[in-house]
Amino acid sequence: MSDYTSASIDPSPTTHDVSSTVIPTTSLPPPTLSMTDVSVYEGDGDVILLCQMDRNYTFSSVHFFKDDALLGQSPDVSDNMTEFTYRINDPRCTDTGGYECRVVSEEGNLTTTANVTVLVRSGQPTLTLPFEIVEGRWKETSLFVCTYRQGVPPAEVYWSATLANGTTLDRLNFITQEFVAENQTDTCALEATSQFYYAFSMAWNASSICCNVKQGANTSTACGDVHVIPSDMCVNQTGKLEHPYTCQLWISCVNDVVYIGTCGEGQCIDVENDMCTSGGPPPGPSGEFSCEGRVSGDRIPRSYTYPSHCREYYWCVNGAPNNITCPGDSYVIWNTTSELACTDDYALSYCAVKAANESTSGTGTTVAPDRNHDDRSILLQKQSNWRQYSS
Numbered sequence: 001m002s003d004y005t006s007a008s009i010d011p012s013p014t015t016h017d018v019s020s021t022v023i024p025t026t027s028l029p030p031p032t033l034s035m036t037d038v039s040v041y042e043g044d045g046d047v048i049l050l051c052q053m054d055r056n057y058t059f060s061s062v063h064f065f066k067d068d069a070l071l072g073q074s075p076d077v078s079d080n081m082t083e084f085t086y087r088i089n090d091p092r093c094t095d096t097g098g099y100e101c102r103v104v105s106e107e108g109n110l111t112t113t114a115n116v117t118v119l120v121r122s123g124q125p126t127l128t129l130p131f132e133i134v135e136g137r138w139k140e141t142s143l144f145v146c147t148y149r150q151g152v153p154p155a156e157v158y159w160s161a162t163l164a165n166g167t168t169l170d171r172l173n174f175i176t177q178e179f180v181a182e183n184q185t186d187t188c189a190l191e192a193t194s195q196f197y198y199a200f201s202m203a204w205n206a207s208s209i210c211c212n213v214k215q216g217a218n219t220s221t222a223c224g225d226v227h228v229i230p231s232d233m234c235v236n237q238t239g240k241l242e243h244p245y246t247c248q249l250w251i252s253c254v255n256d257v258v259y260i261g262t263c264g265e266g267q268c269i270d271v272e273n274d275m276c277t278s279g280g281p282p283p284g285p286s287g288e289f290s291c292e293g294r295v296s297g298d299r300i301p302r303s304y305t306y307p308s309h310c311r312e313y314y315w316c317v318n319g320a321p322n323n324i325t326c327p328g329d330s331y332v333i334w335n336t337t338s339e340l341a342c343t344d345d346y347a348l349s350y351c352a353v354k355a356a357n358e359s360t361s362g363t364g365t366t367v368a369p370d371r372n373h374d375d376r377s378i379l380l381q382k383q384s385n386w387r388q389y390s391s
Helices: 350-360
Strands: 038-041 047-053 061-066 083-088 097-104 110-119 126-128 143-149 156-162 177-180 191-197 207-215 218-226 239-242 249-254 257-262 267-270 275-278 299-301 312-317 320-325
Touching (some): 047 061, 047 097, 083 097, 126 207, 126 218, 143 156, 143 207, 156 191
Parallel strands (some): 038 110
Antiparallel strands (some): 061 097, 097 110, 177 191, 207 218, 239 249, 267 275, 312 320
């Protein structure tokens, strides 16, 4: 038996130096903040700024700034700690500006910005018309004034007109003066004025002048009627005359020059007694004699004043009636048109034709001509030959 010596195998050990090995780690960038611009009209509710963080993050505080100034109100924080909201109650135009959301942490601050724009609607314009409009006369009293709230951004203001013949002038080329009132405490509601002087010719009589305030797609309008008195109405006349268009005013003739006076609101002039009396023009027409649906410039006899008043009629402007009186001793004709409303021939008048119709039908009504103003019979009937206005 031979001896067998088995060699012991001692494999070489494998060593691992822990100190020289780098263990891979995952490093995340800081989260991202975002905030959206906001635009709102004043009066349309609160503004809420939403600052969002795209993932959870350890932070110590959140602040909002406006134009680099710290806002005192603390923001609301969502349950998942990733959304921060700041509320602006009843925003005004002064709240417009740049806003910053800042998240503060030990690793550094996160910031994002957004713009807030608070718009202000322009106001309904108010139109002030002169009561003294005499043909060709240019004076301080012939001032047309439109006042309105300017709004944010400022509204565009322009003047337009509808002539008695129905012609519409979209934009008048009058030279206007524009003002913004100074030293106003409420900068969000600045009061502005657009005004002009103009020497009107008779071609403008019975026209409607409008002030238009345009802000974006919205336009507010205020209109008033232009009634022109002939410049030679007082030739060979003295004393007071009735105004041809409204009982609140009267005409005073001094040395052939036309002057116009006015009674108080809701009063009418009594020329014969030289005094203002209470009461105003009758209410607007209805039914067959309504201005509703009619084009501007239509003239309608005031049937309910028959038979005591044969010289008055309605002139329609934008669907509303205006009280008009035929000049001198003329009468409202039976079939009025936008070009012709009055006649010197009583037989053609509304009163005469209506009386004849009623007599034929057996009602037996007799109407006497309204000739209480013979002293003004020489006044020129200029309404039949007004010159056509050309823009």
